[in-house]
Amino acid sequence: MTVMDTTPSSAAVATDAVAATAPEAVEAAQPAVEREIKMAARGVNVFYGDTQALYEVGIDIANNEVTSLIGPSGCGKSTFLRCLNRMNDTIEGCRVEGSITLDGENIYDRSLDPVLLRARVGMVFQKPNPFPKSIYDNIAYGPRIHGLASGKAELDEIVKTSLEKAGLLEEVKDRLDQPGTGLSGGQQQRLCIARAIAVKPEVILMDEPCSALDPIATAKVEELIDELRQDFTIVIVTHSMQQAARVSQRTAFFHLGKLVEEGETNQIFTNPQDQRTHDYITGRFG
Numbered sequence: 392m393t394v395m396d397t398t399p400s401s402a403a404v405a406t407d408a409v410a411a412t413a414p415e416a417v418e419a420a421q422p423a424v425e426r427e428i429k430m431a432a433r434g435v436n437v438f439y440g441d442t443q444a445l446y447e448v449g450i451d452i453a454n455n456e457v458t459s460l461i462g463p464s465g466c467g468k469s470t471f472l473r474c475l476n477r478m479n480d481t482i483e484g485c486r487v488e489g490s491i492t493l494d495g496e497n498i499y500d501r502s503l504d505p506v507l508l509r510a511r512v513g514m515v516f517q518k519p520n521p522f523p524k525s526i527y528d529n530i531a532y533g534p535r536i537h538g539l540a541s542g543k544a545e546l547d548e549i550v551k552t553s554l555e556k557a558g559l560l561e562e563v564k565d566r567l568d569q570p571g572t573g574l575s576g577g578q579q580q581r582l583c584i585a586r587a588i589a590v591k592p593e594v595i596l597m598d599e600p601c602s603a604l605d606p607i608a609t610a611k612v613e614e615l616i617d618e619l620r621q622d623f624t625i626v627i628v629t630h631s632m633q634q635a636a637r638v639s640q641r642t643a644f645f646h647l648g649k650l651v652e653e654g655e656t657n658q659i660f661t662n663p664q665d666q667r668t669h670d671y672i673t674g675r676f677g
């Protein structure tokens with residue numbers, strides 16, 4: 392089983408400090424903030440029928456961080472993302488082995504209801520997919536079915552704060568009764584983010600959330616991702632290394648179904664430890 396070392400650079404810094412300085416200084420050189428692990432994958436294998444798509448994937452995903460999954464087309468990024476809220480359960484012939492925990496609890500445990508799991512681990516898709524309903528009802532739908540509001544006033548408040556957090560309230564507050572599908576592509580994607588937020592998830596998964604958006608709408612969603620990090624843990628699949636560098640604190644590089652390397656985004660892009668990562672980020676393949 393491959394379990395990635397999650398703090399390679401800080402470990403290296405600490406070792407150097409031990410050789411060169413007094414004990415008090417060594418203590419001061421330790422990383423001040425410990426990463427609080429929200430989700431952990433160990434030994435994850437995924438099969439579509441007889442074909443294996445992921446091999447022994449192991450990673451820790453920390454609270455209030457954005458983790459980017461990068462790698463060439465077909466390397467398994469989306470497959471892994473879907474493991475994190477059991478969306479692969481909905482794909483016929485797809486089988487997942489290994490363990491994935493959320494706050495220490497195995498999300499593949501039989502006693503765990505996948506519908507409740509998906510409320511805790513929400514998802515935003517590549518193509519904005521608002522329901523054919525009003526803007527208000529797009530947001531209110533989840534809180535209604537999960538019984539999160541005790542009455543109209545509370546539901547109104549959830550709709551308002553979700554739109555506000557998604558940076559969309561000002562643009563839509565006078566037309567909440569109009570169809571969500573009438574918004575621009577970028578607004579629709581922020582509506583989908585507001586819809587995901589409305590059920591108060593702990594983790595938000597985003598599968599190439601900007602690939603259908605123009606550069607201005609992309610910039611808004613990227614800004615939003617950075618703000619959302621204060622309240623949520625975010626995992627994003629992206630084809631854009633620039634985007635990974637802009638929005639994420641951690642980056643994981645996948646290749647041919649294997650998690651090759653994971654670490655601080657800055658380290659992955661400036662000092663990758665594996666030749667395959669180096670070749671990918673320098674544009675040699677993918």
Ligand SMILES: Nc1ncnc2c1ncn2[C@@H]1O[C@H](COP(=O)(O)OP(=O)(O)OP(=O)(O)O)[C@@H](O)[C@H]1O
Nearest residue numbers: 439444462463464465466467468469470471482630
């Ligand atoms: N529903 C499915 N049925 C069968 N095989 C699948 C299915 N989804 C993905 N695969 C296969 O699993 C492998 C990983 O695919 P996946 O979509 O996870 O890769 P990816 O890195 O997200 O690719 P991309 O960047 O092109 O979206 C590929 O070989 C793909 O063909």
